[in-house]
Amino acid sequence: MHLARFPRLSLGHFPTPLEPLTNLSRYLGGPNLYIKRDDCTGLATGGNKTRKLEFLLADALQLGAEVIITQGATQSNHVRQTIAAAAKIGLKTQVLLEQRVADSGDDYQLSGNVLLDNLLGGTIVEQLPAGTDMALAMEKLADKLRGEGHKPYIIPGGGSNPIGALGYVACAEELLYQSSQQRLRIDHIVHATGSTGTQAGLVAGLTATNSGIPLLGISVRAPREKQEQNVYALAQRTRDLLGVPGELPHSAIVVNSDYVGDGYGLPTAGMLEAVTLLAQLEGILLDPVYSGKGMAGLIDLVRKGHFGKDDNVVFIHTGGSAGLFGYRPVLQQAVKHG
Numbered sequence: 001m002h003l004a005r006f007p008r009l010s011l012g013h014f015p016t017p018l019e020p021l022t023n024l025s026r027y028l029g030g031p032n033l034y035i036k037r038d039d040c041t042g043l044a045t046g047g048n049k050t051r052k053l054e055f056l057l058a059d060a061l062q063l064g065a066e067v068i069i070t071q072g073a074t075q076s077n078h079v080r081q082t083i084a085a086a087a088k089i090g091l092k093t094q095v096l097l098e099q100r101v102a103d104s105g106d107d108y109q110l111s112g113n114v115l116l117d118n119l120l121g122g123t124i125v126e127q128l129p130a131g132t133d134m135a136l137a138m139e140k141l142a143d144k145l146r147g148e149g150h151k152p153y154i155i156p157g158g159g160s161n162p163i164g165a166l167g168y169v170a171c172a173e174e175l176l177y178q179s180s181q182q183r184l185r186i187d188h189i190v191h192a193t194g195s196t197g198t199q200a201g202l203v204a205g206l207t208a209t210n211s212g213i214p215l216l217g218i219s220v221r222a223p224r225e226k227q228e229q230n231v232y233a234l235a236q237r238t239r240d241l242l243g244v245p246g247e248l249p250h251s252a253i254v255v256n257s258d259y260v261g262d263g264y265g266l267p268t269a270g271m272l273e274a275v276t277l278l279a280q281l282e283g284i285l286l287d288p289v290y291s292g293k294g295m296a297g298l299i300d301l302v303r304k305g306h307f308g309k310d311d312n313v314v315f316i317h318t319g320g321s322a323g324l325f326g327y328r329p330v331l332q333q334a335v336k337h338g
């Protein structure tokens, strides 16, 4: 495995810190919880998509692209980071947003990531109804732009293809290096999984290096079986791109979908607890859609005795705090009645 073979831009602040969650660990009575601060990647409030965009936008530049097309839910962190990254290299971004969350209110429609999308100079071409074939809609937009003489580059939702997943192969390398430096034996890694690129890249990196560290993805949308299949497929393709020999064992992909609640982007009691706990015990801002539900899963699994008392468990904070502002009413209520 030799990541430096792949074209890559420098878009963020790396390595991100690996820190103990001392107060939360004490509050829960063990295990030893740690947090990998991928919320601190530095690009316009940061997040996990920055790592993927380092490889994706390098590819776009190599192909001579002049305009980036991508898509996401209304409060997409991926869309916000894509617009910011493209701005940094002098490219414009055209965005299609999917109204995946019903009855979401003004804050959700206009504040948080949407406000930042506008501020960063992105063009929101259209808001499409939930369930739209967004990949097809992007192809149509690309055709239209090509017809007008432009050179578009399509980045899939969440930046999740083998090139984007290389960003999380890099994160796996970074984490293993930090664990050696800090002499920290990592027993488990936990994070939120959505469009699958984060988990697929981590799996590719953790298996190609023979790390033996188990990884758990907490789903924010799809049921376990479907998510495991999707992660497996992308992890295998990412290993192929890297030239890792052999077949990926199915046991390397583990997803838990018990913390989705009523659906993508819809608040759960566990998410509200996780967001307020991390804020008030650690001064760390999670987000309502991904890291809040991922952490809710981790906290519940700790309470159920899923981990050994002396295990070292690393939670990867994938970012998203800008999305908090889209959820102002429900968060204010949770704080008042907490």
Ligand SMILES: *Cc1c(COP(=O)(O)O)cnc(C)c1O
Binding pocket: 047, 048, 049, 076, 077, 078, 158, 160, 192, 193, 194, 195, 196, 197, 198, 199, 287, 290, 291, 318, 319, 320
């Ligand atoms: C996109 C996102 C995720 C999920 O990562 P995938 O690679 O899409 O699975 C997790 N957390 C946050 C904050 C995100 O924006």
